[in-house]
Structure formats: structure tokens, C-alpha cells
Amino acid sequence: MAFDPIEFIETKKDGMKHRPKxxxxxxxxxxxxxxxxxxxxxxxxxxxxxxxxxxxxxxLTQAMATSGKVYKWDTDGPPVxxxxxxxGVGDTVTLVVAPLVAAMGMRMGKHSGRGLGHxxxxxxxxxxxxxxxxxxxxxxxxxxxxxxxxGVAGQDKSMTPADGILYSLRDVTSTVDQEALIASSIMSKxxxxxxxxxxxEVKVGSGAFMKDPESARSLSKLMIRLGMASGRNxxxxxxSMSSPLGRAVGNALEVREAIKVLKNDTPDDDPLKRxxxxxxxxxxxxxxxxxxxxxxxRARSCLAGGAALSRFRDMVSAQGGDEAVIDQxxxxxxxxxxxxxxxxTSNGFLKTCNALIIGELVRDLGGGRKSKNDVIDSxxxxxxxxxxxxxxxxxxVLCEIxxxxxxxxxxxxxxxxxxxxxxxxxxxxxxxxx
Amino acid sequence: MAFDPIEFIETKKDGMKHRPKxxxxxxxxxxxxxxxxxxxxxxxxxxxxxxxxxxxxxxLTQAMATSGKVYKWDTDGPPVxxxxxxxGVGDTVTLVVAPLVAAMGMRMGKHSGRGLGHxxxxxxxxxxxxxxxxxxxxxxxxxxxxxxxxGVAGQDKSMTPADGILYSLRDVTSTVDQEALIASSIMSKxxxxxxxxxxxEVKVGSGAFMKDPESARSLSKLMIRLGMASGRNxxxxxxSMSSPLGRAVGNALEVREAIKVLKNDTPDDDPLKRxxxxxxxxxxxxxxxxxxxxxxxRARSCLAGGAALSRFRDMVSAQGGDEAVIDQxxxxxxxxxxxxxxxxTSNGFLKTCNALIIGELVRDLGGGRKSKNDVIDSxxxxxxxxxxxxxxxxxxVLCEIxxxxxxxxxxxxxxxxxxxxxxxxxxxxxxxxx
Numbered sequence: 048m049a050f051d052p053i054e055f056i057e058t059k060k061d062g063m064k065h066r067p068k069x070x071x072x073x074x075x076x077x078x079x080x081x082x083x084x085x086x087x088x089x090x091x092x093x094x095x096x097x098x099x100x101x102x103x104x105x106x107l108t109q110a111m112a113t114s115g116k117v118y119k120w121d122t123d124g125p126p127v128x129x130x131x132x133x134x135g136v137g138d139t140v141t142l143v144v145a146p147l148v149a150a151m152g153m154r155m156g157k158h159s160g161r162g163l164g165h166x167x168x169x170x171x172x173x174x175x176x177x178x179x180x181x182x183x184x185x186x187x188x189x190x191x192x193x194x195x196x197x198g199v200a201g202q203d204k205s206m207t208p209a210d211g212i213l214y215s216l217r218d219v220t221s222t223v224d225q226e227a228l229i230a231s232s233i234m235s236k237x238x239x240x241x242x243x244x245x246x247x248e249v250k251v252g253s254g255a256f257m258k259d260p261e262s263a264r265s266l267s268k269l270m271i272r273l274g275m276a277s278g279r280n281x282x283x284x285x286x287s288m289s290s291p292l293g294r295a296v297g298n299a300l301e302v303r304e305a306i307k308v309l310k311n312d313t314p315d316d317d318p319l320k321r322x323x324x325x326x327x328x329x330x331x332x333x334x335x336x337x338x339x340x341x342x343x344x345r346a347r348s349c350l351a352g353g354a355a356l357s358r359f360r361d362m363v364s365a366q367g368g369d370e371a372v373i374d375q376x377x378x379x380x381x382x383x384x385x386x387x388x389x390x391x392t393s394n395g396f397l398k399t400c401n402a403l404i405i406g407e408l409v410r411d412l413g414g415g416r417k418s419k420n421d422v423i424d425s426x427x428x429x430x431x432x433x434x435x436x437x438x439x440x441x442x443x444v445l446c447e448i449x450x451x452x453x454x455x456x457x458x459x460x461x462x463x464x465x466x467x468x469x470x471x472x473x474x475x476x477x478x479x480x481x
Numbered sequence: 482m483a484f485d486p487i488e489f490i491e492t493k494k495d496g497m498k499h500r501p502k503x504x505x506x507x508x509x510x511x512x513x514x515x516x517x518x519x520x521x522x523x524x525x526x527x528x529x530x531x532x533x534x535x536x537x538x539x540x541l542t543q544a545m546a547t548s549g550k551v552y553k554w555d556t557d558g559p560p561v562x563x564x565x566x567x568x569g570v571g572d573t574v575t576l577v578v579a580p581l582v583a584a585m586g587m588r589m590g591k592h593s594g595r596g597l598g599h600x601x602x603x604x605x606x607x608x609x610x611x612x613x614x615x616x617x618x619x620x621x622x623x624x625x626x627x628x629x630x631x632g633v634a635g636q637d638k639s640m641t642p643a644d645g646i647l648y649s650l651r652d653v654t655s656t657v658d659q660e661a662l663i664a665s666s667i668m669s670k671x672x673x674x675x676x677x678x679x680x681x682e683v684k685v686g687s688g689a690f691m692k693d694p695e696s697a698r699s700l701s702k703l704m705i706r707l708g709m710a711s712g713r714n715x716x717x718x719x720x721s722m723s724s725p726l727g728r729a730v731g732n733a734l735e736v737r738e739a740i741k742v743l744k745n746d747t748p749d750d751d752p753l754k755r756x757x758x759x760x761x762x763x764x765x766x767x768x769x770x771x772x773x774x775x776x777x778x779r780a781r782s783c784l785a786g787g788a789a790l791s792r793f794r795d796m797v798s799a800q801g802g803d804e805a806v807i808d809q810x811x812x813x814x815x816x817x818x819x820x821x822x823x824x825x826t827s828n829g830f831l832k833t834c835n836a837l838i839i840g841e842l843v844r845d846l847g848g849g850r851k852s853k854n855d856v857i858d859s860x861x862x863x864x865x866x867x868x869x870x871x872x873x874x875x876x877x878v879l880c881e882i883x884x885x886x887x888x889x890x891x892x893x894x895x896x897x898x899x900x901x902x903x904x905x906x907x908x909x910x911x912x913x914x915x
Contacts, residue, residue, distance in 0.1 A: 057655040060529060088519035089654035092526035095494060220523035221490040 050076070052086045059093040067106035074110035074209045084216055091213070091222040099227035101272065107227070108273050111235035114209035116185075118241030120154070124193060126334040128153045129242035130326055131233055133249050133256050133266075139293045140248070141169045141199065142305035143323035146358035149196025150349040151331050151342070156192035157199045158206065158240060167298050167415060167423045170201050175299040175380055175425035179368035195361040206239045226262070230269045237274065244280045244333040246326055247271075250288035251481060253403055260285065260481055280333050285481040286322060290400040290435050293319040297414045297428010297449060299380040306376050309356040318434070318479050324350070325480065381426035383449035387456055389463045391439045397467060398435060398474040400445075404466035405429055413453040427451055429463065436476035439469055484510070486520045493527040501540035508544035508643045518650055525647070525656040533661035535706065541661070542707050545669035548643035550619075552675030554588070558627060560768040561588045563676035564760055565667055567683050567690050567700075573727045574682070575603045575633065576739035577757035580792035583630025584783040585765050585776070590626035591633045592640065592674060601732050601849060601857045604635050609733040609814055609859035613802035629795040640673045660700055663690075668707045678714045678767045680760055681705075684722035685915060687837055694719065694915055714767050719915040720756060724834040724869050727753040731848045731862010731883060733814040740810050743790040752868070752913050758784065759914065815860035817883035821890055823897045825873045831901060832869060832908040834879075838900035839863055847887040861885055863897065870910035873903055 050072040058065055065073075073090070076082035099107065120127040128148055132140055145155045159169035159181075170181045181201040183191070191198035204211070210232050217223045237245050247270055249263045250256070257263040267283035274281030286292075294317075295304040307313055308320050315321075324346045331342035349355045356373065364370050372379040409415060413424030430447040433439050445467045448459050484506040492499055499507075507524070510516035533541065554561045562582055566574055579589045593603035593615075604615045615635040617625070625632040638645070644666050651657045671679050681704055683697045684690070691697040701717035708715030720726075728751075729738040741747055742754045749755075758780045765776035783789045790807065798804050806813040843849060847858030864881045867873050879901045882893050 053653055053655050056526075060526070060655050083518075083653075085518040085522035085650060086654055089522040089526045089656060092490075092494070092523045093529075093655075095527075096530045216519060219487055219517075220520055221487050221494050221527075222523060 052076070052082055056086060056090045056093060059090055059097055062097045064100050065103050065106070067102065070103060070106040071110045074107070074114055077212055078114050078209050084212075087213065087216055088220045088222070091217060091220060091228070094228060095222050095225050098225070099231075101269075104227040104231050104269065105273055105276055108231040108234045108238065109277060111207050111209040111213070111231060112238035112277075114235075115207050115239065116203065116205040117239050118156075118206075120156075120189075120241050121193075125152050125154045125196065126244060127242045128155050128244040128246070128330045128334065129157065129237055129240055130155070130246045130248065130330065131237060133229075133233070133247070139172070139295065139301040139305045139319055140323055140326065142172065142302065142359075143308050143319065143355070144326050145197040145199060146309060146362060147323060147327040147346060147349055147355040148330055149358040149362075150354035151327060151345055152336065153196070153244075153330060153334060154192050155197045155242075156188060156240070157197075158202055158236070159199055160202050161416070167425070169199060171423050171425065172298045172301050173199055173366075173368070175302055176363060176368040176372050177379060179363065180366050183366070191362070191365045195365050196358055197362050198366065199362070207235050210235045226266055226269060229256075230266060230273060234270055234273045234277075238277055238279065242279070244330055245274055245282075246330050246333065247281065247283040248322070248326060249283055249285050251285055252287050252289035253401060255288035255402075263481075282329060282333060284325065284329060287477050287479055287481055288402060289477070291402045291405055291431060292322065294431045294434075295428060296405050296409045296431070297412075298423060298425035299382075300428040300430055300449065302372070303376045303380060306356075306359070306373055309350065309359050311351050311353075311356075320350070321479055383424075383426040383428075384451045385449075385456070387448040387450065387460055387463075388444045389446050389448065389460060389467070391433075391441055391443045391445050391467070391469055393469050394441050395439060395469045395471045396473045397433045397437050397439050397445070398470045399468045400431060400433070400435055401466040401468075404462060405431070408448075408459065408462045408466070411454050412448070412450050412459065424451060424453070427453070433467075436474060438473075486510070486516055490520060490524045490527060493524055493531055496531045498534050499537050499540070501536065504537060504540040505544045508541070508548055511646055512548050512643050518646075521647065521650055522654045522656070525651060525654060525662070528662060529656050529659050532659070533665075535703075538661040538665050538703065539707055539710050542665040542668045542672065543711060545641050545643040545647070545665060546672035546711070548669075549641050549673065550637065550639040551673050552590075552640075554590075554623075554675050555627075559586050559588045559630065560678060561590070561676045562678045562680070562764045562768065563589060563591065563671055563674055564680045564682065564764065565671060567663075567667070567681075573606070573729065573735040573739045573753055574757055574760065576606065576736065576793075577742050577753065577789070578760050579631035579633060580743065580796060581757055581761040581780060581783055581789040582764055583792040583796075584788035585761060585779055586770065587630070587678075587764060587768060588626055589631045589676075590622060590674070591631075592636055592670075593633055594636050595850070601859070603633060605857050605859065606732045606735050607633055607800075607802070609736055610797060610802040610806045611813060613797065614800050617800070625796070625799045629799050630792055631796050632800065633796070641669050644669045660696070660703060664700060664703045664707060668704055668711075671708065672711055672713065676713070678764055679708055679716075680764050680767065681715065681717040682756070682760060683717055683719050685719055686721050686723035687835060689722035689836075697915075716763060716767060718759065718763060721911050721913055721915055722836060723911070725836045725839055725865060726756065728865045728868075729862060730839050730843045730865070731846075732857060732859035733816075734862040734864055734883065736806070737810045737814060740790075740793070740807055743784065743793050745785050745787075745790075754784070755913055817858075817860040817862075818885045819883075819890070821882040821884065821894055821897075822878045823880050823882065823894060823901070825867075825875055825877045825879050825901070825903055827903050827905075828875050829873060829903045829905045830907045831867045831871050831873050831879070832904045833902045834865060834867070834869055835900040835902075838896060839865070842882075842893065842896045842900070845888050846882070846884050846893065858885055858887065861887070867901075870908060872907075
């Protein structure tokens with residue numbers, strides 16, 4: 048029987064299940080332009096209310112994954128791995144993980160988005176390095192990843208066009224927040240990227256997309272099932288995201304921080320370092336490189352011995368960036384015109400640093416986009432001096448605001464102050480990993 | 482605060498109530514083309530699940546009513562009335578009611594659709610009269626209605642454009658079947674039409690849009706409230722629609738039947754005659770012309786004395802139609818090439834004549850449209866000889882199929898036969914009025 052879009056919508060409206068073939072046809076027509084967006088929008092809203100069964104979500108994921116170009120990597124080289132972090136504030140993890148896994152003997156070729164959100168995407172961060180090119184042909188990209196072990200390119204528009212259409216539509220029809228739609232969007236891109244081993248970091252907390260651990264766990268399980276059912280090795284790790292992960296929030300500031308971690312110039316309890324090591328170690332273990340305690344210590348020595356930094360240098364150079372950024376990041380990366388320090392007004396312990404407030408402030412300073420065509424100011428951002436649980440004295444600097452005056456200094460200061468809460472007794476701080 | 486379409490959708494998705502101003506703004510942007518259809522579609526689907534409160538439905542109705550041209554009638558002439566029948570099969574009522582209310586001293590200027598459905602709309606029926614024009618300028622239309630007392634014109638595209646957009650969108654996004662959306666669509670058009678007294682006939686049963694009396698009553702109440710809250714005098718009447726109302730189903734056949742009723746050439750228990758008298762009588766009573774038993778007898782005498790027929794003749798002539806249709810309908814109206822008789826195969830009583838089966842058969846014979854641009858064959862249709870409850874003998878003709886061979890004769894016969902059910906004991910037949 049011919050596919051009827053109205054019946055398709057009605058099936059979901061009535062709480063019935065689609066057959067995989069129907070979902071394939073829906074995606075095919077959507078990409079060919081033969082199914083109008085208003086019908087897709089009505090269907091998305093019906094999904095918000097009636098959900099998708101696993102078989103439907105799997106069909107949707109695979110149909111989106113194969114709606115465009117699918118990357119295949121040669122199987123005789125090092126194992127190809129991928130990671131994904133569900134959006135959070137100040138997520139600099141990829142900048143450290145990619146060279147680290149390369150140093151450990153894996154390949155990671157990441158396609159990253161520019162992202163609409165608090166700060167720019169990984170691509171925006173890397174572009175704060177003078178000369179760094181993220182627009183790579185498929186051939187260039189493959190060559191860099193195969194030679195260096197890692198590479199980061201901008202979204203390849205010929206990949207998962209179906210997800211591109213649905214994602215944009217969800218954004219403007221209030222149909223973002225649905226587990227099956229979130230999972231299928233993420234996993235379709237991972238499947239099309241061609242990695243065999245995929246680690247998904249799901250962030251939970253006030254600064255993350257997932258506000259509570261139960262929904263994060265449920266999303267994780269679903270993504271694992273979708274990946275496994277598609278022949279990939281998928282694991283997840285849940286991490287806490289109430290305060291920003293790294294000390295830096297803002298594009299150039301995050302690159303500086305990543306370089307610091309890669310130079311092994313941060314303490315062992317630095318959250319960015321810890322999470323990068325954990326992700327790299329788990330991926331190595333998934334590839335059969337050893338038990339997790341073995342791969343963890345291997346990851347640590349790759350950081351400590353400079354192997355990861357060397358891969359980062361190779362990647363920057365291969366992608367046209369100025370290598371000097373590694374030795375003199377302060378000199379090479381752009382600077383904001385003014386730095387405002389926010390001191391603590393009391394003695395005690397830092398209880399929270401609200402990631403959402405910090406993220407929105409950085410966006411409004413010019414570090415993120417409100418709409419697709421906004422130009423990012425990569426020099427602005429916030430450098431946090433104190434982590435939750437740490438002792439602070441009155442007058443100690445809680446954070447620095449790097450600004451070019453996009454919003455008034457008084458507004459910036461007031462908003463930054465409101466993100467920090469200092470208490471008199473040492474607070475319980477949840478661990479980074481859940 | 483500025484109107485944000487995404488927040489608007491989200492409000493309904495979350496089961497919250499819109500403020501009237503938001504709904505006005507939504508409709509304004511929809512008509513100006515500044516709100517894309519995919520956002521309207523997502524909102525419509527959210528309405529399917531979370532409904533609209535009365536205040537929202539009223540705001541929607543009034544915003545749609547005033548989204549285009551609003552007719553105003555001079556108040557010193559006879560009262561302006563309107564009727565609406567929620568779609569049914571073989572609905573010829575308007576053709577009788579319009580001249581009848583004119584004869585009784587009211588004015589009825591109807592804008593009618595062509596309708597996508599089993600048979601054509603009132604416009605399609607009238608166009609089977611040679612020369613009859615339904616494309617009238619506003620000036621022509623007013624002049625005819627004011628002079629003759631009745632007139633029927635095609636949909637004025639400058640009226641209720643918002644309803645036009647939403648209605649088309651609902652049709653293709655499986656969001657038709659929602660009480661508030663149905664009521665606001667009907668009432669917006671009635672409000673824009675400018676009549677002060679409005680009688681809504683809501684049909685219930687297998688051949689109607691409303692399948693059960695409870696939902697029909699609920700829809701009626703809502704439409705009355707919407708009309709009254711907008712300063713109009715609104716009443717409803719529920720009628721049964723399991724079998725076709727008239728004997729004829731098909732455009733030219735229905736015109737012939739209407740003329741027969743207007744000539745008072747049908748028995749008093751003829752359903753079409755009964756319902757036309759009831760509607761005209763109720764409208765007259767709503768206008769203060771007397772108690773219902775008085776206006777009923779006035780309606781009967783206007784039919785019996787030829788006053789209604791005379792108004793019909795004036796209307797046909799004023800709208801360019803061939804008046805000879807009244808004296809010689811068989812000669813003037815188009816004929817189908819072949820008539821197939823369906824005889825009863827048993828003795829007994831007719832229990833049901835399934836209106837839906839008859840309606841779909843007439844459509845497939847060419848008498849209705851499946852898509853907007855289909856051309857109607859006004860000559861085809863079905864003439865029913867027996868009404869539910871009547872005695873039938875084996876061999877008695879149950880109905881005639883008037884066909885031009887659009888579908889095979891054997892298929893037409895088989896489908897027509899399946900519409901009739903003859904039983905041995907006299908069945909209980911629900912009254913026409915509920």
C-alpha cells in the first residue's frame with residue numbers, strides 16, 4: 048500500500064505503532080522534499096504526546112543515519128572510536144580527548160557542530176586558533192585522522208540530512224524535549240560517522256540538558272540499545288553538570304585550558320582532566336586494550352609524557368592552525384578588552400557555581416549564538432577560580448569576566464555574582480561521575 | 482512582551498491556557514504569512530491532545546471571524562438569518578430553506594462551499610442549473626438578497642482567511658477531529674457572514690461527521706455559547722443522519738428533489754420537507770415572528786401556497802439560471818447515461834440505508850470530489866425509493882443508480898446493494914429530530 052502522510056500522523060496521534068517501513072518512507076519523503084514540514088511538525092507533536100516504541104525509534108535512527116553520506120573507515124588501521132557529550136556548559140572535553148585517544152592508539156575523527164547554545168561548539172573553539180581550518184574535504188579529513196589519529200571537522204552537510212531537517216523543525220515547534228527524538232538524533236549522527244566504539248557522556252544537572260539522573264539513565268539505556276542493535280559497541284557515562292566542568296567558559300579561554308591539561312599542567316583532581324582520562328580509558332577498554340584500571344593508567348601516562356600534547360600539535364598543524372598556540376597560548380589566542388574580577392564578599396566555602404547562569408552570561412558577552420547567523424566573539428568568557436567545595440576568603444577572586452562590552456560591566460558583574468553561593472559550612476559536593 | 486510562536490506552542494503542549502491576546506497575535510501572524518505553517522501544525526496537534534478552554538475557543542473564533550471581510554447588513558430591512566448544517570449525505574436543505582425563509586419575511590444570504598466530500602456542496606448543486614452563477618460580486622450578492630430575500634454565492638475568499646489556512650492545514654495533518662477547532666471554524670464563518678439569527682443543524686449518525694448524540698450535543702452547546710458571547714442569537718437542532726435525508730443523492734437529482742418539495746409535491750412525512758419546515762419555523766420564531774407552532778404553520782402555508790417556489794424562481798433568475806428548470810426540471814437538468822435499478826431480493830421492511838456507503842458511491846460515480854481540482858459530474862447520483870421502516874416486497878426497486886460509467890456497473894450495483902438491509906419484522910426507526 049502507498050504511504051499516506053495523513054494516515055502516518057493519525058497512527059501516532061491515535062497512539063498506535065508505525066511499521067519500520069513506514070518510518071523509512073517518511074524519512075525518505077522528508078529528505079526528497081515531498082513531505083511538507085507542516086506534516087512532519089504535526090507528527091513530531093504527536094510523538095511528544097504518544098512517544099515512540101523501541102522498534103520505531105530504531106527504524107527512525109537507522110533511516111536518518113542512512114539518509115545521507117555514511118563514513119566507512121578502513122578496518123586494518125587502529126580502531127575508530129567516537130564520543131558524544133550531551134550539551135553542557137564549558138565542555139572542552141573533545142579538545143583533550145581526541146589527541147589523548149590518538150596517543151593511546153585509537154583513531155577519532157569528529158564532526159562537530161557550531162551549536163546554538165551558551166558557548167560555541169567545538170568547531171568555534173578550535174577556530175579561535177589562528178589559521179585553524181574546520182572546513183575539510185572528506186579526503187583531507189580521512190588523511191589527517193589516519194595519519195595523526197585525530198581530527199575535528201565541521202558538520203558535513205551531506206551526512207544525516209534527515210536529522211538536519213527534523214532537528215531544525217523541533218527547535219521551532221517546541222518538540223525538542225522527547226527522549227526517543229533526542230536519542231535517535233544523536234545516534235543517527237554517530238552511526239553515520241562510522242565509528243565502531245562509541246562512548247556517550249550524558250551530563251546531568253542544572254547546567255545540562257538532562258535535569259535529573261533518572262531521565263539521563265533512561266536516555267543512556269535507549270542510546271546503548273539503538274547502537275548495539277545497529278552493530279556498534281556503545282557505552283555511556285553519566286557525569287554531573289551543576290557547575291561548569293572546566294575552569295574556563297568561552298571559546299579561546301577553553302582552548303587555553305585544554306592546552307594546559309594536555310601539558311599536564313593541572314592538578315589530578317581537575318575535573319576536565321579527570322573526565323578526559325575517564326573517557327579515553329573507557330574507550331580504550333571498549334577497544335580491548337585492557338582492563339579499565341590498566342587503560343586509565345595508560346591514559347595518565349600519555350598525558351604526563353606529552354604524547355597527547357604532541358598529537359594535538361600534529362592536529363593543529365595538519366588543520367592549518369598556528370602551532371605556536373601550544374607554546375604561547377596567551378600570545379596567539381585573542382584577548383578580550385577588559386577583565387573584571389568578582390571577589391567573594393564573605394568567608395566560607397563555595398557551595399554552587401550555577402552553570403546555566405554562567406553559560407547564559409558568556410553567550411550574552413558574545414561567546415555564543417542566539418540565532419544561527421550570529422558571529423561569535425571568541426575572546427570573551429569567564430575564568431572560574433574556585434570550584435564547589437573549596438574554601439574561599441572574603442576578597443578572594445571567584446571568577447574573572449573577560450568582556451568586550453557587549454553588555455554593560457555592571458550587568459555582567461551582577462549576573463556573575465548571582466551564579467556563586469558561598470556558605471559557612473563545608474558543603475557536600477556530588478562526585479563528577481554518577 | 483513580544484509574541485513568541487515557540488512559547489505559544491509550548492504553552493499548549495504543557496496544557497496551559499493562552500491569553501486571548503496571544504491567540505489574536507497567532508492568527509494575525511498566520512494570515513500575514515509571518516508564522517510558518519509548520520508551527521501552526523505543531524500547535525494544532527497540541528490542541529488535539531490538550532484541547533482549548535472556552536475563553537481560548539472564543540478568542541480563536543473571533544480572531545478568525547475578523548481576519549478578513551465581515552459582512553454587515555442594513556438593519557432596517559427584514560431580519561438576516563443563517564443556517565448551517567454540519568456535513569451529511571444528500572443534504573439539500575439549503576435549496577428549500579433559503580426561498581422558504583425569504584417567503585416568510587426574512588433574508589438569507591448564504592456563502593457556500595464546494596466542499597470536498599461525498600457529494601458536491603450547495604454551490605455545485607445549484608450549478609447543475611444551466612446559467613446559474615455563484616460567482617457574485619459583493620454588490621450583486623447584497624442586491625439579490627435584499628430584493629429576493631435569498632441568494633447563494635460561492636465562498637468569498639476575502640472572508641475568514643485565517644479559517645481557510647487552518648482548515649486546509651487540519652485536513653492534511655490529521656487534526657480535523659477536535660470539538661473546539663470544529664466549532665471555531667464553523668462559527669467564525671457564521672460571524673463573518675453577518676446574520677443576527679443563526680440556526681445550526683447538527684447531524685448525528687453513521688452518515689454524519691458526528692457519530693454519537695453526546696458529542697453532537699456538546700458541539701452544539703459550544704457553538705451556541707460562542708455565538709451568544711459574540712452578540713448573535715444562536716440555536717441548534719439535532720437531526721438523525723443514519724440514512725440519507727432526501728430521496729436524492731447527487732447534484733442535479735437533489736435540485737430536482739428540492740424543486741419537488743418547493744412545489745409541495747411530496748408527502749408531509751417527507752424528511753426533507755419536514756426538516757426544511759422545522760428550520761424555517763425555528764428561524765422565524767428566533768426572529769420574533771411568533772411561537773414555534775405558529776411559525777410552523779406559516780412555513781407550511783408558504784410551501785403549500787407557492788410563495789417559497791416563487792422566491793426560488795426569483796433567485797434562479799436573479800443569479801442567471803434558466804427559470805425553465807422549475808417547470809421542466811427533467812428537461813433542463815443534465816441526465817446520466819444509464820439508470821440501474823436495484824431490486825429487493827426479499828420481502829420485509831427496510832431497516833437501514835447506509836448513508837456513508839451511498840455517499841461514497843455517489844462520489845465515486847463522479848458526483849463528488851476526492852481532491853480539490855476534480856470536476857464534478859452533476860448528472861450522476863442515486864435516487865432512493867424506499868425509506869427505513871417502509872415495507873418492501875421482493876423485486877421492489879430499492880434505488881436507482883444514475884451513472885455515466887465512471888465505475889463499473891457491477892461494482893456500483895454491488896455497493897448500492899450493500900447499503901440496504903431488509904428485515905422481516907418492522908424495525909424501530911429513530912425520529913428525524915433528536
